Amino acid sequence: MSIEVGSKVQGKVTGITNFGAFVELPGGSTGLVHISEVADNYVKDINEHLKVGDEVEVKVMNVEADGKIGLSIRKAKPQAERPERPQRPRNNNRSNDRNNNHRPKEDFESKMARFLKDSDERLATLKRATESKRGGRGARRG
Structure with a gap:
């Protein structure tokens, strides 16, 4: 089975490092899920989310010429399961607002x-x- 960018596949966690987890994909190839792609929130310790032997659904993010495969667990989840991040109002002059609040115009x-x-x-x-x-x-x- 050829691995295509954007496809979702089932895999098995074969190794865990401090920067991510290696996942064996169908066909025997192995890809890396970077620690930033494990969950929607900040992951300090990947061992709190994954263990060797876990079956996970991953999305193929990229396949490099040298055979390295980049994977994502958080982007493999359906949009409904992913928590919505609250949008902050954008204000490019925050420092000016803080300084002008205590001083009359x-x-x-x-x-x-x-x-x-x-x-x-x-x-x-x-x-x-x-x-x-x-x-x-x-x-x-x-």
Whole structure:
């Protein structure tokens, strides 16, 4: 029997590693179910989900030229059995929302005035520091 990508087949777990499980497929070929493809939720220890000798239904995800077969147990389940992941509302400006919640809204002119004041103060501090090192106006000579 040829293994085709996208087909669902029954297999037997023949080995378990820390990164996944090896499953023997019909026809004697062996494929790997990566630990991320074992269950819909996070799998810390694969031994909690699978044991050597378990019969599992797997979906063939890919077949590489060198004969490696990628398998998935979680994608072999019917859609109805797979738990629905809750969708979070997307908001690309979360940090701005957090920062602006405690501060009253400012108009553009007040933001610009505050920026210019801060900028002038920083430039003055920088200018004082560099002039004293260069021996510019007002620098002490000794």
